[in-house]
Amino acid sequence: MAEDRLVVHSIIEVSMDPNRTSAFVSFSRPENGGMDVTVNKIMAALAEKNISFGIMKDAIEKAVERRMYDSNICVARWEAPENGIDGEIRYFYKPEQSVAPVENEHGIVDYKNLGLVRNITAGTPIATITPPTEGKPGKDITGRTVLQKKGVPVKLNIGAGTSLINDGAEIIAAVDGNLSFKNGAFCVDETLVVNGDVDVSSGNIDFIGSVSIKGSVFEGFRVTSKKDISVMGSVNNAELYADGNISIKIGSINSSIECRGTVKLGFCENSNVRCKGNVESASFVGGNVFSGKKIIATGKGVMMGGKYTALDGIEASVIGSDKYVKTELTLGNNAILSEERDALEKNNNELEDKIDQLSKILTTLTELAKVSKLSPERETMKSDALRNRIKMQNEIKKNKARIEEIDKDLELTQNVSVSAKRMIYPGVRLRINSSILAVKNVENNVRAIVDKGEIVFMPLR
Numbered sequence: 494m495a496e497d498r499l500v501v502h503s504i505i506e507v508s509m510d511p512n513r514t515s516a517f518v519s520f521s522r523p524e525n526g527g528m529d530v531t532v533n534k535i536m537a538a539l540a541e542k543n544i545s546f547g548i549m550k551d552a553i554e555k556a557v558e559r560r561m562y563d564s565n566i567c568v569a570r571w572e573a574p575e576n577g578i579d580g581e582i583r584y585f586y587k588p589e590q591s592v593a594p595v596e597n598e599h600g601i602v603d604y605k606n607l608g609l610v611r612n613i614t615a616g617t618p619i620a621t622i623t624p625p626t627e628g629k630p631g632k633d634i635t636g637r638t639v640l641q642k643k644g645v646p647v648k649l650n651i652g653a654g655t656s657l658i659n660d661g662a663e664i665i666a667a668v669d670g671n672l673s674f675k676n677g678a679f680c681v682d683e684t685l686v687v688n689g690d691v692d693v694s695s696g697n698i699d700f701i702g703s704v705s706i707k708g709s710v711f712e713g714f715r716v717t718s719k720k721d722i723s724v725m726g727s728v729n730n731a732e733l734y735a736d737g738n739i740s741i742k743i744g745s746i747n748s749s750i751e752c753r754g755t756v757k758l759g760f761c762e763n764s765n766v767r768c769k770g771n772v773e774s775a776s777f778v779g780g781n782v783f784s785g786k787k788i789i790a791t792g793k794g795v796m797m798g799g800k801y802t803a804l805d806g807i808e809a810s811v812i813g814s815d816k817y818v819k820t821e822l823t824l825g826n827n828a829i830l831s832e833e834r835d836a837l838e839k840n841n842n843e844l845e846d847k848i849d850q851l852s853k854i855l856t857t858l859t860e861l862a863k864v865s866k867l868s869p870e871r872e873t874m875k876s877d878a879l880r881n882r883i884k885m886q887n888e889i890k891k892n893k894a895r896i897e898e899i900d901k902d903l904e905l906t907q908n909v910s911v912s913a914k915r916m917i918y919p920g921v922r923l924r925i926n927s928s929i930l931a932v933k934n935v936e937n938n939v940r941a942i943v944d945k946g947e948i949v950f951m952p953l954r
Contacts, residue, residue, distance in 0.1 A: 619655060
């Protein structure tokens with residue numbers, strides 16, 4: 494009698510990792526005619542474990558077909574969540590600002606340009622901001638949703654003078670000014686404050702806004718502003734230019750000052766000043782001052798030496814000095830035109846003399862050409878002389894046309910005057926419109942006006 498053999502069916506075992514991200518199947522070899530594994534039996538085993546998502550049926554079919562007994566086969570994988578990306582900010586400028594000599598594109602280092610100022614105009618982008626992304630949830634092998642980690646918005650500090658636009662996607666300059674980084678944010682300051690002097694420590698200043706200097710401006714340095722400049726100290730052998738107003742509390746020495754507004758100084762000594770508005774100072778000594786309106790000597794009101802030109806009027810307490818220092822005062826548009834006319838007449842006389850010399854050269858060369866052929870050098874001389882004579886004749890013609898225009902304008906008079914509250918000394922030369930007067934005697938408390946084409950003094954009331 495044959496020995497009975499025990500029938501053993503294939504046994505399927507299912508396992509999964511604790512986070513339900515993957516599932517594994519293993520099955521044993523059947524014995525003595527036992528039932529073998531099938532795809533459906535494996536699927537049923539997975540269902541008993543509630544594994545319903547990410548099942549890899551191809552892997553199951555392959556394992557069954559190849560009879561991969563006693564192997565740990567991955568038959569299901571989860572769909573991992575896609576985490577969001579954090580928001581990001583990208584700056585177009587470096588937060589840190591180094592103060593050092595600037596090298597231009599030709600490799601030349603400007604030791605007076607230290608890069609202290611970063612000019613920026615309104616509307617200029619400062620930074621772009623990328624918003625965070627949400628990401629995408631996943632599923633584990635039992636079909637349960639696995640939440641993703643959402644991106645975090647970037648922390649933003651919006652500094653003064655800047656704006657957040659385009660639904661929070663961009664930071665721009667809201668005003669014209671100096672770009673700086675303070676307390677974790679870019680700021681745009683409309684006024685540049687220099688807490689000390691403008692010297693080797695600061696370099697030249699060229700600013701799109703107003704400039705406030707707590708100290709002085711020293712020799713060889715320049716301050717330029719698209720708005721106003723104020724200096725609490727003095728300006729010494731320096732240059733100031735502003736599209737607005739300029740004020741210098743102490744005063745100016747041997748400097749060049751120009752603006753489109755008004756100029757106010759404590760004192761003005763041997764300086765060139767030019768502006769469209771009033772020029773005011775307690776004293777004017779030497780230099781060349783031009784005002785599109787009035788020159789006013791306030792306080793002690795001294796105006797001594799130099800040249801002063803104003804279109805609307807000049808006011809002072811003392812004009813000139815007891816040393817008879819040469820002091821020139823020019824007043825009114827007509828006076829400016831008269832000076833221009835004199836310069837044109839002088840230029841024409843000089844040109845006429847040069848033309849006369851050229852004509853003599855041309856006559857001589859023409860006579861020589863009748864005798865023998867001119868050398869190449871003399872032919873060149875003749876051509877140059879002829880060309881220069883024509884050029885000068887055209888310039889004289891242009892000057893004469895301008896003189897005719899000025900003569901028509903000079904027919905108009907202006908009600909302008911020079912006032913000296915205390916005295917005006919000999920050595921002072923007055924030009925009001927087209928009239929000229931050299932002061933011969935000390936005049937007290939007077940106002941100089943034009944009466945019947947002559948400059949006369951009237952008592953001040």
